[in-house]
Amino acid sequence: MSLTCILASHSPARLAVLRGAGITPRIVVSGVDEDAIVRNAEHVNALDPDDAAEATVCLLATEKARASLAKARGELEETRGRALIIGCDSMLLRDGSLEGKPHSPEVARRRWLDMRGTTARLVTGHALIFYDASADPVVRETCACASTLIHFASPSEAEIDAYIATGEPLEVAGACTLDGYGGPFVSGIEGDYHNVIGLSLPLVRSLAAELGIFWPDLWDARQDCSTSTNLG
DSSP states (O other): OOOEEEEOOOOHHHHHHHHHTTOOOEEOOOOOOHHHHHHTOHHHHTSOHHHHHHHHHHHHHHHHHHHHHHHHHHHHHHHTOEEEEEEEEEEEEETTEEEOOOOSHHHHHHHHHHHTTOEEEEEEEEEEEEEEOSSSOEEEEEEEEEEEEEEEOOOOHHHHHHHHHTSGGGGSGGGOOSSSTTGGGEEEEESOHHHHHTOOHHHHHHHHHHTTOOGGGGSSSOOOGGGOOOOO
16 A cells, blocks of 8 residues: 655755655645744753754654644545654754754844854654554654754855855745755855755654654655666
8 A cells, every 4th residue: 555755844955855765745835833832841940951953853853744644634635645754843052052953144144144154953854653543543653862962164245245145045944944045154064964054864664663654665666676787
């Protein structure tokens, strides 16, 4: 029986990561109010910065995945389908402060002036929900975090202004990407590259296995190695 992959995000980067791994997900944007969720998470806000960072992104990722499932559930029940829903949320932990998307040029510029030449930790919550409507509905979910240290370079103010003018850093956690204009402004990372892009493939595969999913079942087309040609 086929298994549908649903991505609870409109992030082009996350979509590209999955497509690069042979998976073309269906996009069902969650539409959750992230700020309201964080404001109301009193148990999370009481934690120390490191624990709060992971708890926050896991909470947001889970709420996104659940909201996307709620939107797709009717169709899945009608078709008696099976789906793996992936929800993600990334934030930058810097000097004990958790930062999301800057949204405005002013905030992005201020952050870049502060973080150039420093190191910060990007944390991404990955929430997976398996939903099977083929018999009695089955719902299983899990969540975990991936963490990557980012070493920022020291771009000049003119370079920062030019980067912000591209619009790229305004809607990404950490006000920077590795796979775009921001790549030259990162001097190195420690950890999973794809996590900085927005989705850790090794972690998602591991979580999917916890839910009983065979990773190759998510591929768009199963590869027959017996027909491959050795060019060596």
